[in-house]
Amino acid sequence: MTLQLPLERFNHWLDRQPDAIWLRQPVDGVWHDYSWRQVDDQARRLASALLALGCVPGERVALLAKNCAEWFISDLAIQHAGLISVPLYPLQAPEQIAYVLEHAGCKVILLGKLDEPDKLASGIAAHITRIAMPYPTMAAEHQWQTLLAAHEPLLGAHLQRGEDLLSILYTSGTTGQPKGVMLSAHAMAFSAANATAELNMTPQDQFFSYLPLSHAAERFLVEFNSLYCGAPVAFVESLETFASDLRQVRPTVFFSVPRLWTRFQQGVLEKLPAHKLDRLLRIPLLGRLVARKVRAGLGLDRARILVSGAAAISTGLLEWYRRLGMTICEGYGMTEHFAYGCFNRPGQVRFGTVGRPMPHLEVRIDASGEILLRSETLMQGYYREPEKTAETLKDGWLHTGDRGQLDEAGYLRITGRVKDIFKTSKGKYVAPAPIEGEIAKSHWVEQVCLMGSNLDQPLALIELSPAARQQPREMLEQSLSEHLHAVNQRLEAHERVSHFYLVSEAWTVDNGSMTPTMKIRRNVLEIRYAEAIAAMPGDAVIVWER
Template sequence: MTEPLQLPLQRFNHWLDRQPDAVWLRQPVAGIWHDFTWRQVDEQARRLASALLALGCLPGERVALLAKNCAEWFISDLATQHAGLVSVPLYPLQAPEQIAYVLQHAGCKLILVGKLDEPDKLAAGIGPHITRIAMPYPTMPAEHRWHELLAAHEPLAGSRQQRGDELLSILYTSGTTGQPKGVMLSAHAMAFSAAHATAEMGMTPQDQFFSYLPLSHAAERFLVEFNSLYCGAPVAFVESLETFASDLRRVRPTVFFSVPRLWTRFQQGVLEQLPAHKLERLLRIPLLGRLVARKVRAGLGLDRARILVSGAAAISTGLLDWYRRLGLTICEGYGMTEHFAYGCFNRPGQVRFGTVGRPMPHLQLRIDASGEILLRSETLMQGYYREPEKTAETLEGGWLHTGDRGQLDEAGYLRITGRVKDIFKTSKGKYVAPAPIEGEIAKSHWVEQVCLMGSNLDQPLALIELSPAARQQPQEVVGQALQAHLQALNERLAPHERISHFILVREAWTVDNGCMTPTMKIRRNVLEARYAGALAGLSASDAIVWEP
């Protein structure tokens, strides 16, 4: 990228001048698609900015966003920038108690609410002193409605000059342990990430994005919202979970981001229509195999996809290989909220399975003596909001201390080997890193999620949430398959790493029951506490244990 870095409002004005009547946002409502051009987005954002200022918001104050992905989410984000405010996105799956904590911690006086699955439940976390503006969807009660509010205010005039060092957004982490932390990201950091990513990936206005993962998560906001803003490509939204598959087939994105759990679900959907043994047999037939693979890609809606991304958690190499045989090469990447997800990435055509790729341009990476991954770039956060001690610890020496352990290979590809704090010590005094072993366990298509635990135990054991396909099979079939998988895995592990038991849990791990974060990461401390009782009285002869 050789041109001067444009800050977000500058970049929006660039496309407003160049392609004002091109469609940027596509929103389905009741099966009908509504298109928003750059000019229409600009007018709505400026009207909303006028309304926010008229409601008493002062420059620098924080405005919360609580909604599932939609065109109005983007418009609201732009409006806060026009008004000189700071956006604070909230996860639509967040517990009311965490919503209340974030609103209080960030000092939000106003919240924009939109499409939500359980609006009444989430409303309990929003105090009566906080003004609500409702986007034009069924949602919780609010003092102001979107269309009426915008109609009552003229578009904000002029063009506010953003500064690179101004605070643009506070992104609260999903809180795998303890309360969420507010990551402060500047206009320059967010612009730098998107400008260099779109240049590196060759993204253009001819690309097509599809937005469905929470925009409150740094990865979706970076990969979809900001990358589309910087490359000028349109974004289509999903209407609902029920219409997801048909919406995806209609949009046929060229850039598509998902997380490992959903990549697994997509695979399971294919195998429900075409059993694994039959699909494998067809793919081995040269001409027919290509036709079958093309049909599967079209059925998924990914027949035009040229950049497929997986992130947020580790994905098994077995799953990556399955997609590759269908002509879909998934590029695994690695990033954190603390540097706006601008980290390492497997570029298309340069993919090494089992790694998260090489550092993006202008990103420095090193592994310290303890094996921890340290990062430094212009995308680093300004710090954690109102937490100077945690900020100093995380940004010690000007480097982001990620808390992740990793290894670099001879070509500069990074392999994540686990979290620094996840490593546990068995009763024999031996240390075990769970992530690589969990990755091996997850290669079984009977496994949906896995958590290895073993602190102060003689040998590690694995908690396993079974896949939907496994739950439809007789216990005997699943048990025998997992027994063989465990035996083969233990033969490859060091003696102190060998797994004593697979405990097959009864209840799925979800955000609602506290076992998962809103970004679909497992909460190890919660799982370890929850299943501590299951460890008592385990039989040495039965390695596969079904939770009663």
């Protein structure tokens, strides 16, 4: 079958099920439904408006908004007008917003729901035209409803070509300025068409969108997969309504990141302590009833595909969910190939791995241990950065910067970042990721970052979980000391962790410790805690930040 490009695929569903609901948007607790026909009308009106505002096909249009139906509509409108979308992270600092807008040369920005719109407004230059979606946001020259009402739907169909640049996705940048990943219409279509076929997604599935759509994983797994399988998408209204929205939607496909899977677990254990839950799950019939009740309480009782990505998840957490009848499928992908990578398919899961390559994706490990990928989903390059493109794309292979191993069945295991490996003062090299994974198995650990460059032994910076912060300090220290001893028993002598350093301030996007995609900025943490580590007392293995 010929690959349909995104606008062709949208028209496929517009012809086949024009009055079926595609998007569901809650506003003040009331759900508003948009059919494929209604989405088409709004997208074509917005496309007319963008062209009337002076946008010329091939120019870039920015999107700065939390997830909502209008985000999808805007993306379609940008495509109808022959423009290129540039999504921005709602949690990005104003300085980074300013950098991306200038680097991409955006003349128009679409603005939606934001937590602190006035704080972000300083990152948008005065010459950039602002269009406000129908939510409280920053001041704008044009309002969504007024603008759409003033323009007739764009007639005809924009002829997309596979090689056309469809979107520039800026990486969140764990170090340095973000890079603009150029993705073609063919690459994005190929990813979604093959993923939905491989996972048997159909119009009967249900998606739930809440992670940033500026992130390649959410855009691929939710926006494009729903577009290609014809299934509806419901959006979260706010952080406060997240739990109730999820219970009402009851998605069949659900994607989250490790930190949030941990939070869901903590929410369950706050209502049903671990020792009590363990005891109940061991009773055959009662255990099944309890597990079913927990799944329903989370809103995941219908979920047939549960996905974790963006960062490593501990096998201990995966096992905990499996006991509740929820097998989480860990996957691996990058913006540079629109998140179309390796995946543990339902029924074919190996914990500790990120699964096998998706169809038509080649994976190999080079002599240095780096993971290389090749497929039709690869980026065209980094926007305006040919040197960085040449460093990353070589002979048709994407050099990921990640280290890994392939087992006999083709399952990929991530062993760390090439550049994260550090050398201790004893001249021994240590890969932090596997050790961090072992430490994170403790439910007292929210996040962990292993340090050790030029130290005698590695040490672990630990952000405690909310549950841990409610425990008596003496009990917590004993439990963590036992966990540290158990972890060290499984490590080589030069890898053994000398201390757990318990930080007092949570690592967040706002304080620069994490990227907008919830990845730890290792270099930032190393600098921030360098002096405290140097002055750390040597008589205790569990050290509290003062």
